[in-house]
Amino acid sequence: MMAVTKERRRIVIIGGGITGLTAMYYIQRAIDAENLPIDITLVEASLRLGGKVHTHRKNGIIMEKGPESFFDRTGSVKRLAQDLQIEDSIVGNALGKTFIALGNELYPVPPSLLAGDAPHISSFITSRLFSVSGKVRAAGDFFIPRTQLPVDQPVGAFLRRRFGAEIVENLVEPLLASVYAGDVEQLSLQTTFPELYEVEQKHRSLLLGMRKAQSSLFYSDIPKQGAGIFQTFKNGLETMVEAIEATLKPGTIRKGVRAEAIGHTEDGMAIQLSHNPTLYADDIVVATPYYVAQSLFEDKTMLQPLEAMTTATIATVNMVFKREQFDDLEALAFFVSRNSDLTITSCTWSNLKWPLTASEDYVVLRSYIGRVGDEAIVELSDREIEQNVIADLQQTLQVKGKPLTTIVTRWKNAMPQYTVGHTARIAQASEQLQQQFPNVHLAGSSFRGISIPECVAQGQAIAAQLVAAHKERLHID
Structure with missing residues (x-):
């Protein structure tokens, strides 16, 4: 390896969530491995790193305030864990029953639909989730022709056409609300489940196509028999955030500092900060929510396509109970239909799904509240939210008494909505940015x-893109 020039390059990453941290880690790793003349800084407005990845650990109990697991279909997290030497701490979820709450009653979901298995028609026929007429309508999938619409259409409309309204309302919408907190009538099929469109175009029938492809309604890969498809780390998801932070050099992270504006200079770009000196950069990675990215440019027409984007506000409610407060119920989670009167949108038995979460003396329940069109609940006080969630749990699970501990965590405007047109909007915004700020990158x-x-x-x-570009500019072989 030979450097023809010693000119130093400057990279600034705005946002210390998992995207920004991963970019920071891999760029710093390349700098160290190849002795690259690059200076890198990460700026994070809050006083902690990790963004929505936030693990609470106390008295031997582990609770996730944000996401609680990941489905690593492409292996990106596994590669990161290997590089951080924490792969041995990855654990898969235990298997168990999942339910949908209709009214105050819990109905089991056909196991094949959630285990990653290809769905059997018998799953629909025997399920109590659907009426006889709903099951007959679902069988229409075998005969209905391919859609003539492009892939960028609402998920709800696509699946309703194939299976009928009852399948969408009683199964699809509750499950997807737990992931996107959104409205299936607005979510983009192209952005969320393009593989369903491809299966339909190739095989016509989704059910027959998924059987042939050995894929499921929501997951494109089938795990090994008896294995759960979700993973986390033994000591919580924040393990990977802590592992990355431990590798970063002192002085390269600025917490509690907000980036306020990005502008051009004679030889690069300048980032105006809320305090501390202005940062200068040759490349900037903006790894923030879209509305923060928009605010960074003086030209208010910059990233204008993103103005059509929306977000959902949600909250997680973790509760710890004594084991004797529950009757026996073999379950991992239940999801709530919009037709239900319940406040929560989903609930997970964290200690059953992840046995290392707590000892057998306790039950740890993790509930979501809030979704598009139903966000006012998140604005209530912690006490009011706790009362609402307890009332829901008493109706559905017959919980006895109150929790020992309750932790309410609000995530305002935290769930970006991938509505129809999302892919085109991101492409347009990126092209616009490329024209005026070619070295600013959205992630x-x-x-x-x-x-x-x-x-x-x-x-x-x-990270790979920037390292390769800098090596080319610096004539490093």
């Missing part, structure tokens, strides 16, 4: 995937 959950693996993959990709 994160607002743009090309909201899951942890998708955000990690974005961080890995942008």
Whole structure:
């Protein structure tokens, strides 16, 4: 390896969520491995790193305030864990029953639909989730022709056409609300489940196509028999955030400092900060929510396509109970239909799904509240939220008494909505940015995937891109 010039390059990453942290880690790793003349700084407005990845550990009990697991279909998290030497601490979820709450009653979901298995028609026929007429309508999938619409159409409309309204209302919407907190009538099929469109175009029938492809309604890969498809770390998701932070050099992270504006200079770009000196950069990675990215440019027409984006506000409610407060119920989670009167949108038995979460003396329940069109609940006080959630749990699970501990965590405007047109909007915004700020790069959950693996993959990709570009500019072989 030979450097023809010693000119130093400057990279600044705005946003210390998992996307920005992953980019930071891999760029710093390349700098150290190849002795690259690059200076890198990460700026984070809050006093902690990790963004929505936030683990609470106390008295031997582990609770997730944000996301609680990941489905690592492409292996991006596994690669990160290997590089951080924490792969041995990855654990898979235990298996168990999942339910949908209709009214105050819990109905079991056909196991094949959630275990990653290809769905059997018998799953629909025997399920109590659907009426006889609903099951007959679902069988229409075998006969209905392919859609003539493009892939960028609402998920709800696409699946309703194939299976009928009852399948969408009693199964699809509750499950997807737990992931996107959104409205299936607005979510983009192209951005969320393009593989369903491809299966339909190839096989016509989704059910027959998924059987042939050995894929499921929501997951494109089938795990090994008896294995759960979700993963986390033994000591919580924040393990990977802590592992990354431990590798970063002192002085390269600025917490509690907000980036306020990005502008051009004679030889690069300048980032105006809320306090501390102005930062100068040759490349900037903006790994923030889309509305923060928009605010960074004086030209208010910059990133204008993103103005059509929206977000959902949600909250997680973790509760710890004594085991004797529950009757026996073999379950991992239940999801709530919009037709229900319940406040919560989903509830997970964290200690059953992840046995290392707590000892057998306790039950740890993790509930979500809030979704598009139903966000006022999040604005209530912690006490009011706790009362509402307890009332829901008493109706559905016959919980006895009150929890020992309750932790309410609000995530305001935290769930970007990938509505129809999302892919085109991101492409237009990126093109606009390229024209005026070619060395500013967008990444994160607002743009090309909201899951942890998708955000990690974005961080890995942008790091590889920037390192390669700087090596080319600096004539390093």
